[in-house]
Amino acid sequence: MSENSNKPMRILSGMRPTGKLHLGHMKGVLENWLRLQHDNHCFFFAADWHALTTDYANPSIVKETIWDMLVDWLAVGIDPEKAVVFIQSEVPEHAELHLLFSFMTPLPWLERVPTYKDQIEQLKEKDLGTYGFLGYPLLQAADILIYRADAVPVGEDQVPHVELTREVARRFNHLYRQGIPPLFPEPKSLLLPASKLPGLDGRKMSKSYNNTIEISEEWKVTEKKVKTMPTDPARVHRDDPGTPEKCPVWDFHKIYSTETERAEVHEGCTTAGIGCLDCKKILLNHLEAELQPIRDRRIEIAAHMDDVHDIVRHGNERARHEASRTMEKVRKTLKMGYRV
Ligand code: TRP
Ligand code: SF4
Numbered sequence: 474m475s476e477n478s479n480k481p482m483r484i485l486s487g488m489r490p491t492g493k494l495h496l497g498h499m500k501g502v503l504e505n506w507l508r509l510q511h512d513n514h515c516f517f518f519a520a521d522w523h524a525l526t527t528d529y530a531n532p533s534i535v536k537e538t539i540w541d542m543l544v545d546w547l548a549v550g551i552d553p554e555k556a557v558v559f560i561q562s563e564v565p566e567h568a569e570l571h572l573l574f575s576f577m578t579p580l581p582w583l584e585r586v587p588t589y590k591d592q593i594e595q596l597k598e599k600d601l602g603t604y605g606f607l608g609y610p611l612l613q614a615a616d617i618l619i620y621r622a623d624a625v626p627v628g629e630d631q632v633p634h635v636e637l638t639r640e641v642a643r644r645f646n647h648l649y650r651q652g653i654p655p656l657f658p659e660p661k662s663l664l665l666p667a668s669k670l671p672g673l674d675g676r677k678m679s680k681s682y683n684n685t686i687e688i689s690e691e692w693k694v695t696e697k698k699v700k701t702m703p704t705d706p707a708r709v710h711r712d713d714p715g716t717p718e719k720c721p722v723w724d725f726h727k728i729y730s731t732e733t734e735r736a737e738v739h740e741g742c743t744t745a746g747i748g749c750l751d752c753k754k755i756l757l758n759h760l761e762a763e764l765q766p767i768r769d770r771r772i773e774i775a776a777h778m779d780d781v782h783d784i785v786r787h788g789n790e791r792a793r794h795e796a797s798r799t800m801e802k803v804r805k806t807l808k809m810g811y812r813v
Contacts, residue, residue, distance in 0.1 A: 481513045484663075485622035486641055487520035487561065487613075490539040491528065495685035497678035500728070501668030503549045505557070505626050509533055509663075512721060515556035518618050519543060522561050522568075524608040527592075527599055545688045548771035557795075559788035561616065566796035570615040570803060571608070572703060574641055578646060586610050586633050614638040618645075618657045619796045627661040636784060639674040649806045670728050673702050675721035689771055692761065697759055704749045705742070714745040723755060729759035 486506065490497070509515055511774045519542060526533050541596035543558065551558060561567055583589065584607070593601045605612075612632050615624055618641070625635050638658040646655035668786055671677060673682030679685065686695050702722055717723035725734055736753055741747030774781060804810075 476557075477564050482623040483514045483564060483620060483662075484509050484518075484624050484626065485516045485518075485617050485620050487523065487616060488542065489520045489522050489524045489714050490535050490542045491539055491686075492534075492680045493687045494542055494545040495602045495678055495687045495688060496670060497668055497672070498545075499549055499688060501628065501665065502626075503551070505663075506546075507550050507663050509626060510552060510555045510728065513624075515807050516622070516655075516795075517551060517556050517791065518564075518616070519560045520616070522612065523609060526603075526606050529603070529605070530599070540773070540778070540781065541689065543785060544771060544775050547774050547781065547784070548767050549688070553784045553788060556807065557788050557791045558785060559792040560785060563785075563789040564576050564619075564793045566793065567615050567619055569800060570796075571612045573803060573807065574611055574615055574645070575608060577644055578641060581608050582637060585612060586637060588630060588633070594665050604797050610634045611641065613640045617660055618642055619799050621656075621658055621799060622660045623658060624661050626665055629667060632662050632664065635660060642668045656799075656806060658738070669724070671721055671724050673698055673721065674770045675703070675724070677716045682732065686760075686764075688764075690765065692765065692768070695760060695764065696757060699749065699753050699760065702753065704752075708742075708745075708749060711810050712745045714740045715749075717742045720724070722749070722756060725756050726752075726761075729756060729763070 486502075488502065494503075504516065506517060519539050521701060522659040523538060524535050539560065545634060546558065547553070557666045588610075589607065593606075610633075613631075614637055617635070617638050625631075625638075642655075642657035642659050645657055650656055668678075672679060672682055673686070674682065676682050676684060686698060699722075703720075704722055705717070705720040707713055707719070718725075720742075722743075723738070725736055730738065738747070738752050738755065742752060
């Protein structure tokens with residue numbers, strides 16, 4: 474990744490405001506953003522229009538979650554001095570570029586995006602047979618190309634969207650920029666390793682499974698959740714030995730605990746030398762050490778929402794400045810010089 478090369482890259486990534494952020498977001502996405510923001514030009518945005526592609530019937534979700542999400546970003550350490558933090562719909566140029574791309578994008582390119590049919594199947598309770606849902610990877614292409622990003626940190630499921638983005642960039646350059654330098658670079662995916670942190674029950678951490686630790690929840694809540702986490706079912710009694718590999722608590726130890734602690738836990742579990750509560754206490758110490766400073770910061774930040782609004786307003790302006798520069802060039806390329 475970029476950390477090894479000296480040349481800063483222009484990086485763009487977005488997150489949908491659809492609910493409270495949890496440890497899965499923090500470990501899987503935000504920690505990568507944190508690393509990238511130091512040596513690169515980063516743009517991080519709240520993808521509110523994307524949230525509407527699936528939640529169009531319930532737009533209040535965006536309003537209810539967007540500022541909490543932005544506060545979480547800041548509390549975790551996203552630094553507005555280093556990265557441009559903004560809200561997608563505050564930069565309407567994304568929509569203009571999306572429209573212009575829609576004219577030149579063959580339908581099959583969108584129909585074959587693997588998430589398309591999957592999501593329609595999976596989210597049966599929502600009617601996703603809409604124009605906007607089919608087109609949302611193209612909106613994502615506009616999000617990326619409008620900043621002429623070099624790289625996009627994404628999870629595996631989003632790689633086909635970046636691939637589509639490259640195809641759209643190529644098509645635009647090919648159709649309109651023959652004999653002149655291409656306008657859009659072809660961005661690459663910075664593949665984020667999937668977070669190894671599962672949810673409290675061992676499945677993927679997800680709001681819909683009700684197995685999350687939220688960044689903003691109180692310590693008491695986290696403590697209770699961990700204490701009631703399922704463990705290896707073989708350990709019915711304190712003196713029944715267990716198998717850590719069959720226990721979600723062990724997955725947390727693999728991320729949080731030191732090697733010595735892990736050796737102790739492994740030995741203690743398999744010989745019934747320790748109880749599950751002892752084992753969880755070790756984990757709780759690590760979680761507290763990690764989360765408490767973030768939560769303190771979060772409370773501090775949330776007490777000054779005017780400052781957060783200023784940060785985002787400033788980010789919106791910086792993003793908009795970049796986006797309008799690109800749109801000037803796009804309009805010129807499409808011979809739209811008759812506009813007054
Ligand atoms: N589609 C992404 C998601 O659902 C969010 C997103 C929107 C995004 N635009 C983007 C991610 C541009 C990276 C780059 O998670
Ligand atoms: Fe899980 Fe720890 Fe109990 Fe073993 S001792 S079953 S790893 S909680």
